[in-house]
Amino acid sequence: MLFSDIADTFARLESTSSRLEMTSILADFFKGLRPADLRDIIYLSQGKLHPDFYPVELGMADKMVLRAISTASGNPDAKVEELWTRIGDTGTVAEELISKKKQMSLFSTPLTLERVVSDLTKIERSEGKNSQENKVKTLTGMLHDSTATEARYICRIVSGRMRVGASAMTILDALAQCFADKESRPEIERAFNVTCDMGLIGERLAENGMDGIRDVTVHVGNPIKVMLAERLPSLPEVLERMGGRCAMEYKYDGMRVQAHIGGNSVTLYSRRLENLTNNFPDICEALRSNLKGKEAIIEGECVATDPDTGAMLPFQMVTHRRRKHDMGSAVKSIPVRIFMFDILYLDGKDMTNLPYPERRKVLSETFELDDAVGMSEMGIIENDTQAEEFFESAIAAKCEGIMAKSLSESSVYRAGSRGFLWIKYKKDYHEALTDTFDLAVIGAFYGMGKRAGRYGALLMAVYDQDSGEFCSVCKLGTGFDDAFLDALPTMLDKYKCDEKPGYIRTGLDPDVWFEPNVVLEVAGADLTLSPNHKAAFGWAKEDAGIGIRFPRFTGRVRDDKSADMSTTVSEIYDMYEMQFSDGL
Ligand code: ATP
Numbered sequence: 048m049l050f051s052d053i054a055d056t057f058a059r060l061e062s063t064s065s066r067l068e069m070t071s072i073l074a075d076f077f078k079g080l081r082p083a084d085l086r087d088i089i090y091l092s093q094g095k096l097h098p099d100f101y102p103v104e105l106g107m108a109d110k111m112v113l114r115a116i117s118t119a120s121g122n123p124d125a126k127v128e129e130l131w132t133r134i135g136d137t138g139t140v141a142e143e144l145i146s147k148k149k150q151m152s153l154f155s156t157p158l159t160l161e162r163v164v165s166d167l168t169k170i171e172r173s174e175g176k177n178s179q180e181n182k183v184k185t186l187t188g189m190l191h192d193s194t195a196t197e198a199r200y201i202c203r204i205v206s207g208r209m210r211v212g213a214s215a216m217t218i219l220d221a222l223a224q225c226f227a228d229k230e231s232r233p234e235i236e237r238a239f240n241v242t243c244d245m246g247l248i249g250e251r252l253a254e255n256g257m258d259g260i261r262d263v264t265v266h267v268g269n270p271i272k273v274m275l276a277e278r279l280p281s282l283p284e285v286l287e288r289m290g291g292r293c294a295m296e297y298k299y300d301g302m303r304v305q306a307h308i309g310g311n312s313v314t315l316y317s318r319r320l321e322n323l324t325n326n327f328p329d330i331c332e333a334l335r336s337n338l339k340g341k342e343a344i345i346e347g348e349c350v351a352t353d354p355d356t357g358a359m360l361p362f363q364m365v366t367h368r369r370r371k372h373d374m375g376s377a378v379k380s381i382p383v384r385i386f387m388f389d390i391l392y393l394d395g396k397d398m399t400n401l402p403y404p405e406r407r408k409v410l411s412e413t414f415e416l417d418d419a420v421g422m423s424e425m426g427i428i429e430n431d432t433q434a435e436e437f438f439e440s441a442i443a444a445k446c447e448g449i450m451a452k453s454l455s456e457s458s459v460y461r462a463g464s465r466g467f468l469w470i471k472y473k474k475d476y477h478e479a480l481t482d483t484f485d486l487a488v489i490g491a492f493y494g495m496g497k498r499a500g501r502y503g504a505l506l507m508a509v510y511d512q513d514s515g516e517f518c519s520v521c522k523l524g525t526g527f528d529d530a531f532l533d534a535l536p537t538m539l540d541k542y543k544c545d546e547k548p549g550y551i552r553t554g555l556d557p558d559v560w561f562e563p564n565v566v567l568e569v570a571g572a573d574l575t576l577s578p579n580h581k582a583a584f585g586w587a588k589e590d591a592g593i594g595i596r597f598p599r600f601t602g603r604v605r606d607d608k609s610a611d612m613s614t615t616v617s618e619i620y621d622m623y624e625m626q627f628s629d630g631l
Contacts, residue, residue, distance in 0.1 A: 048084055050158040052076075054197040057092065060211045062313030064549030066220075066514050069213050071223035082253035084244040087164050089218060091200075092616035094209030096167055098244040100270045100320040106173055106207040107182055111539075112137045115183050116202065119190035120144035132221035135543040138203035138210075146195035155192040163189065163201065169340045170205060195414055208542070210562055212550050214515035214611065226252040231260075238263040240272040240463035241399065243320060265397045267309035267342050270316040274389075276450060276471040278482060278618075280625050282434040285451045285470050294403065294454055295437045297424040297446040298471060299386050300362045301350035302607060306334050306385075309342045315630030319609040326368045329378045330385050340394045340413055347387035347423070354382050357418075359445040362603075387414065388450075390421040390459055403458040403468070427454075438472065448473035465615075481620065483601055484509070487610040488539060489517050490557030492524075494532075502535045506557045507569060507598070509582045511616040517563045518582040518616060520593065521571070538565055538604075552581035563610035568603040571595035574623040583620040593623050 056076045060069050077085060090096055096105065108129070116137070116169060117127040122144055166185050173181045186205060190198050192539060223232040238260045239248050251259030265271060279285045286293065304315045304323055313331035315323040327349060334345070345596055351364035352588045360381075368377055390398050390410040398406050407425070414420055424444070428434050428451070436578050441449050452458065453468040461468060486507035494503020504524035508517040542561040551560070576587060577594035584592040605612075 048081075048160045050160050050163050050197055051194055053088055053091065053160060054194070054200050057200050057211045058196050060092075061549075062212050062392050064516075066217055069217050070220040070224060073213065073218065074224040077221060077225040077249070077253070080253065082250045083158055085253045086250040087160060089165075089202060089246045092209065092211060092213055092218070093215075093245075094204050094207055096164065096171060098242075100243055100247060100316060100322070102322045103171055103298070104207055105205050107170065107186070107205040109137055109206060111179060111183050112186065112202050112206055113140070113292070115186035115190055116144060116198075118183075118187045119198075120148045135277065135540075136203070136208075136210075136545055137206050138199040138208075139545060141202040142195045145190060145193065145198040158189065158192050158197055158502035162192075167204065167410060180525050199330075208562065210544070210548065212515075212548065213247055216512070216515055217247075222249055222252055227260075231257050235260055237462065238335045241265045242269045243272055244269060246444065265344065265392045265399060267307045267344060267392065268314070270305055270307070270320050271344065271391055271399070273303065273305065273318045273346070273463050274463070274469065275465035276387060276464060276469035277467045278471050278473075278622075282438060282472060283431050285472050286428065286431060286434050288467055288470060289451055289453055290455070291423075292427070292429050292454060294407070294452040295426055295428045295434065295449045296388060296452060297386070297441040297444060298448045298450045298473065299348035299350050299359070299423065300445070300447045301348040301363070301365045301383075303375045303384075304330075304349055305344065305346050305383070305391075306331075307344050308334050308338050311335065317607050319607060321613060325374065327383060327385075328374060329419060330383060331415065334385070334414070337415040337417065337420045338413065339415070342392070342394055343390060343413060344392035344393065345387050345410065347385040348387040349383050349385050351381050354380065361445075366606075377529065382418075384419055384421055386421050386423040389460060399460040401459065401460060402454075402456055403452050403460075406456055406460065419529070442474055448475075465618075482613045484520070484569050484571065484595065484619070485566050485605045485608055485612070486520065486523075486569050487517055487563035487613045488561055488567065489519065489551050489553070489563050490555070490561060491535070491559045492522070493538065493558045498532065501532050502539070502559075503532075505535075505567075506553065506555055507567070507595075508553070508563065508613070509616050509619050510549070510563075510611050510613045511552075511582075512611075513616075514550075516550045516552050517610070517613075518584070518592065519551075519555060519580050520582045520619060521569070521580070521595040521598040522555065523598045523600060525598065526569075526602065531600075531602075552584070554579035554581065563613075566605040566608045566610060566613055568601045568605055569595065569598050570601050572597040573626060574619065582616050583623070586620055588624060593619050596618050 059072050113127050117124045132337050166189050169185050170182045223235050303318050307314045317323050350371050351360040390406050438449050449472050451470045458468050488505050490506035491502040491507045492504045494501050504522050507523050508519045509523050542564045544560045547560050573596050574593050575596045576591040580592040580594035582593045
């Protein structure tokens with residue numbers, strides 16, 4: 048198959064911000080593709096060669112990509128770099144320079160999908176002394192044979208920043224439209240949620256339609272999208288919503304991991320599917336040796352503990368583990384304990400369809416417990432006094448609050464969804480402050496006065512799960528210290544866009560736009576209606592969206608969350624409405 052057909056489709060996707068239009072472009076394009084090609088194309092549309100959880104990324108440094116563009120287009124390095132500094136996207140630079148060169152070029156072999164995948168695989172696997180040179184050489188070869196549009200996407204793929212705007216949800220819609228019908232959409236989504244592998248889902252659908260999807264099951268090695276909790280503003284409301292009786296667990300303030308334990312190996316995934324195995328060798332070894340069965344997938348919260356007293360330490364301590372190079376000493380100086388709270392698979396059996404009480408029972412019978420592996424503290428709660436006492440004991444143990452969990456027959460593990468089967472209630476709500484928001488950075492304003500020459504404020508957004516758009520909710524300029532302000536360009540500039548991405552909604556006009564990637568925790572005084580902010584626009588009042596008043600950065604960068612895990616539009620709307628009840 049010719050790569051130019053694929054690149055042209057990417058260009059059509061990029062030129063529209065309408066999710067419906069993207070869906071129909073993709074659904075038309077998917078028709079008649081070979082299943083294996085469809086799988087590759089789905090990964091490429093996300094700027095990858097594999098599913099998100101694959102441990103190796105293409106991620107070539109921009110400087111290397113620029114060198115390849117320079118050789119392939121016959122332009123001096125300085126000119127290419129100058130253009131890149133101005134535009135900020137290697138793809139656009141390549142497109143512009145290759146399009147000029149093409150008028151003179153005589154010899155080139157049209158690129159096929161097979162060649163692109165094989166060359167990208169070469170780049171991905173290149174290791175050792177000459178690896179940088181070899182990568183540049185392979186990329187130069189591809190660019191030599193590419194059209195301007197192909198060059199645009201090849202450079203974006205190797206840089207790991209695709210930006211065509213087709214979210215996972217859009218691809219799911221397109222797959223359903225092409226290979227099944229609307230009614231089958233939830234079944235397809237569930238298959239994606241338990242495998243996190245859209246390429247696999249596409250391939251199965253193209254091979255066997257919905258029959259191919261029904262075979263997709265939970266298994267060790269394929270991370271499962273995590274289940275998430277709703278929030279309510281008071282403990283009595285939590286209990287009432289649960290029907291007067293529920294389980295409550297401590298809400299630990301650590302790092303959520305999903306552990307895949309199989310044979311002799313253990314892999315830990317973060318909630319954004321990063322591989323955390325090397326950060327917690329002690330936890331991996333403990334889980335492996337304490338498992339009574341052969342294979343399991345469990346979830347738990349990794350919490351740092353005081354090496355002398357065993358007391359739980361704040362979240363920041365466990366994140367140190369991610370930055371340590373000398374893991375041996377970190378394991379001793381920052382001991383970690385995992386508090387397991389769910390089991391999703393055990394020895395050939397999918398546990399996600401069992402109700403919570405059964406899963407909890409299986410979990411408690413499946414592991415030996417010790418200093419490294421524990422169960423989350425749990426109690427059955429039947430009245431407000433018990434709820435209050437359980438909450439107080441969680442706070443005394445240095446937890447964030449409690450997680451209430453439904454005991455009903457329908458309390459299955461809902462992969463990838465946020466619902467009222469789990470409800471969180473945190474100390475922050477108790478102290479009558481608003482909850483914090485996890486917001487994606489979508490833009491920046493240059494500073495003035497003391498902040499001149501640096502970013503002085505950031506434009507922050509929530510995520511609209513239905514449309515795949517990011518909608519602004521505040522301009523954030525408070526809570527930054529000097530070190531953080533200095534670190535902002537390194538953190539953000541790699542996501543700079545030359546123009547406002549089509550999937551961003553805001554009435555403000557920042558100096559710089561970013562592709563949403565970085566998520567920051569933000570506290571605010573309250574939620575208010577604003578014409579400039581576009582979250583839940585028109586829901587509470589015509590011509591107004593919801594904005595955060597007096598936003599303040601809490602100091603916590605949520606690097607455990609990707610941009611699409613930010614607070615959602617519906618959550619912010621619910622929180623806005625809750626202000627008018629007595630809690631938040
Ligand atoms: P938050 O920012 O409040 O941690 P979140 O968006 O990360 O929220 P939620 O589903 O809203 O995720 O809250 C549940 C989170 O709480 C989980 O992702 C997990 O990391 C953590 N957690 C701590 N203890 C438990 C527990 N006993 N059961 C489930 N989750 C727990």
